[in-house]
Amino acid sequence: MTPVLEVTDLNVSFGDVLAVRGVGYSVRQGEVLGIVGESGSGKSVTSAAVMGLLPPGAKVTGSVRLHGRELIGARQRELTAFRGKTMSMVFQDPLSALTPVYRVGDQIAEAVRIHQKVTKEQAAVKAVELLDLVGIPNPAERALAFPHEFSGGMRQRAVIAMAIANDPDVIICDEPTTALDVTIQAQVLEVLKKAQRETGAAIVMITHDLGVVAGFADRVLVMYAGRPVEVGDVDDIYYGPRMPYTVGLLSSIPRVDRDGRQPLVPIEGAPPSPAALPPGCPFAPRCPMRVDACDAAEPPLFDVGPAHRAACIRWEEVRPRAAARHAVPVHLGELRPRQDRQVVLEVDGLVKQYPLLRGSVFKRRVGTVHAVAGVSFDVREGETLGLVGESGCGKTTTLMEILELTEPQEGRIVVLGHDTARLGGTDRMAIRRDMQVVFQDPLASLDPRMTVYDILAEPLRAHGRGNPGMRVAELLDLVGLDASHAARYPQEFSGGQRQRIGIARALALEPRLLALDEPVSALDVSIQAGVINLLDALKTELGLSYLFVAHDLAVVRYIADRVAVMYLGRIAEIGQVDAVYGAPAHPYTQALLSAIPLPDPVRERSRRRILLEGDLPSPADPPSGCRFRTRCPKFRAALTDDERALCVTVEPSVRLLDRDQGAACHYAEKLKVT
Amino acid sequence: MTLLTAHRAPSRLRVVAWRFFQSAQGRIGFAVLVLLFLLAFAGPGFSLWSYTDKDFTAFLSPPSAEHWFGTLQTGADVYAVTLRGMRKSLIVGLLAALVSTALAAVVGAFAGYFPGWPDRVLTWGTDLLLVLPAFLVLAVMSPLFGAGQWVLFVIMLALFLWMVTSKIVRGMTISLKQREFIQAARFMGVSPVRIIFRHIIPNLSSLLIVDATLNVSAAILTETSLSYFGFGIQPPDVSFGTLIADGSRTAIYAPWTFWFVAGLLVITVLAVNLIGDALRDAFDPASQRPR
């Protein structure tokens, strides 16, 4: 079968920086190619180059053939005829991918009308069909909605609907699920699989998550420093990698199915900047197997097996899970028993409500958003509490309420022994020094107009530490950045590097309690592992306590001692990490855990998921009784009508099931899911 | 590890200045403005005539070696009075813009940052000034700007220039306040006033700078219009406005009385606007301008 899309020797440069070097791949009809690589490895640039959507400053050479037709150098008119018809694209950020001022249905209909000679009405009907296909409930009604009325998952579905509107032969998905929650990710991946079945299209699936492609892709291409370094069938790549980088990636992934606390094996260092590549193998500075010959020339792709190629001169010696040569942080055994340790943070019955306003010209209050509806937990010295849940479940609000250091609307917050309701200015300032925060969005949390130096020096200056120069260099070193980076602006860093700056800033004052809001969700696995290890090491070294907010349960399993799972403003399940992950008792926790993709193709293909239906209900109008009942698989399938009545009428509160595991479900039952 | 480089705090000012002078616009605007200043302050020294002299042998005479820009109906040397007028207009414009932009930034940022009564009070005051017709108030007050009272004039001018910017600043402050880097600073213990001056105002710098330049033009232009109708700079002081008013009456048959002043006025404002534009690009780390 001839390939639908064939890319050979693609090079992209911005000015004199080569962002993509010699990328080549081909996909056949119905095939799924996964492109995996770290941030800045050139995945997005490659796909933009294939689509011809690069910014004007970029220079592209090489060949992109779609059904044998050369696209590089083709005229704009020809390209626009292909785009959206033969070849379409799904972007990473569904929040900004739709034009805010047009109705979703109209935007999908537009995609139809560009390439098909149909009337407005026919296109509108088609748009509704497409929305139905991608699983939007009440499609006819929802087609009239504006993008801001859609949740992230729904917007991504709409974008997918747009991409499959004209029955394309190739769909390029650039991290289509990265911005989504796991349960939604599972739904969207199902939608993509369905779309592929419907259209028979080839899919190029770009991702940094080795789990996402494991169960989905047929072939995998691993990119590093703008170049493919290994390509092969999915099983070969996962079970018999021949490139130390792939091996490193696989062993740095936190896995939700691994018992016990095994330290992750990060890849040392950071990817090279495309402007300053090392002379030989670009991976050499980070490679545990490097020999002098590696620096001689950039290794070509060697044939290492049937349809399996790797760019390493020592490929014959490479084995999966190469022994860790890296320093692994020593875990200082168990601390004193939990009840003997000091409570550094106590939250009791916390409630936070926002007025729900409508309209900005004629603003008026139309309801109340119950963002946090009675949450209680505590964090003791030297421990990490992971607060997990889907976006919108109130975990960030909880964190913010704590950080505000003011009296909550209801309930009580005690930070480092001080009740926030009775806090003077000096005490508050002292707590601000001892409690620091790391934010989710690495770019938004750094002032774009300050150099890294100023950003890192700010907390030092605010608390009167003079001459921050030395400390700034130390901090940059601590988080794996070069001290010379201090002169640059945040925009000039990759997503991962930006977050390191954010972490460095939080560590500047050597705090006691660190509140981390999704601190590693934007990082690549290899770096993530390093940061998790770093945070872990810092915790033991400095006696820190963490409140670790995340949506990634796998990460939480590695970093946290205890975990609290939130749903719609309340805690669904809380307890000791191994207990909760080993045998979750709340149906929501069970669904969450089963939605997490594993970087293990065989298990992924055979696994049965508990798929949740629909989206999170609006926190302005939570369901009566148990908040989870609208999506609860147990409520839907396993309970009798009498049992259901209890779920509908009585809101369950956290009930202790074990020594340190509690669940807010009337019918909680431990179940092994991973 | 290159510790040395990290010790030297890289100053934002230097980066911005470097980028500013990289652009042709910035270089031209800056050079022209410097030249204009030199002309306004040192230029009169090169001429034999001072702005108070009258040449009773030449009324309304065209440009010549004697009178470079010609003379007015009164026999005054156009070159001398134009430079004199330019000096006043430059000072008035720059000062008024500076005052008004600073006012706009501070009032807007405080109103946006502190919701509740500070916001309500500041916004109401802004609205009131916005509703009062500025031209009318300035015109009515013109008798107060008699000889030597131009500083009062500058302040009144500035008082009517800042409101729009301030409203925009307020709106942007409200949205900036939700941004994580502001939250981060807040939770770090940085004081609100410091946040306003370190984060909010610098992040609005491109807006403020563009607006400051627009305000320089606005101030010079308003001054010109007011003086044109006799409501601004009062005799014996001269400014662009008073000169243009005189010149426009004789423009048809003695073009030099109008075009030199009008031309210099346009060049002045143009130079200021060029500088503003180049500064915006220099401040904005995301802008990539072909050089």
Add this chain to the structure above:
Amino acid sequence: MAGFLARRLLNYLVLVAVAASLAYMLAASALDPRSNYADRTPKPPPAVVDAQLTELNLNDRTPLLQRYATWAGGVVQGDFGRTVTGSPVNEDLKRRMGVTFRLVLLGLICGSLLGVVVGAAAAVKQYGWFDRLSTGLSFLVLAMPVVVLANVLILLGTLANERLGHRLFLVSGEYSDGLDTGFWGSVGDRLRHLILPTISLSLGLIAIFSRYQRNTMLDVLGADFVRTAMAKGLSRSQALIHHALRTALIPVATYFAFTFGALLTGATFTEKIFGWHGLGEQLINSIFTNDVNTVAAIACIAAIAVLCASLAADLLHAALDPRVRAG
């Protein structure tokens, strides 16, 4: 909703009242109607002057607050008092309002529409010839005060008329007196009077709006949704026009209200220089004639106009942005 609207209107009412009062106080204390009588020949006796001034509520010997109270009492009943010559202010201004309204509306429509179009066209090909040209021209226009622009237009118009050998551009008044050319003739005459003042008023607006539109458009140019639109198969310029232009209009709409005050001032100068008998011309005249009541009345009208514009901008904003409209 209704309560909100009422609160807002009340706030507007207060603003107008305070603004008009301030304007009255300022005018009453700074202007000196008595000096109007100083250079009359023969000089009227002081008692007569006093009586006349008192009659018109302009006597500076009456305490300011008392005069204000009298004035305010009239205004509440819709009577702005009388001019220095004794005729009612209301009637005079009613006539003039139409003239000014026509000029301002036309200038506003031309200015904002053309400005948006020019700005959008410039942004589509950033650094192309049109962008450079329009940028250069708008810089030039922005560097020109209305008084200079109007005078330059008059000079150019006169020059053009000479060249053409017939008077295409009429530079004084709204229409020619005693013209007898039938309906179409008089429409043509009015149009020829309208051209230059409209240009003088809208050029500045075009320059401002095109700059704003260009910049907001460049901001959304790199936005993801523009890329999505292109991935759908729209060409770059189609994506920009259908998606970027529309989205970039939203912030520009808010500038609409802000430019309105400047527009009124511009109209004042334009009227005065082109000899239109509108409010602006009367404003300048009334300051010269120390006509306190007219000044205060015009201030009041201007305040109301500015607030109406701001309300209109809000409605426009809501109409353009579904995120704001959401109800």
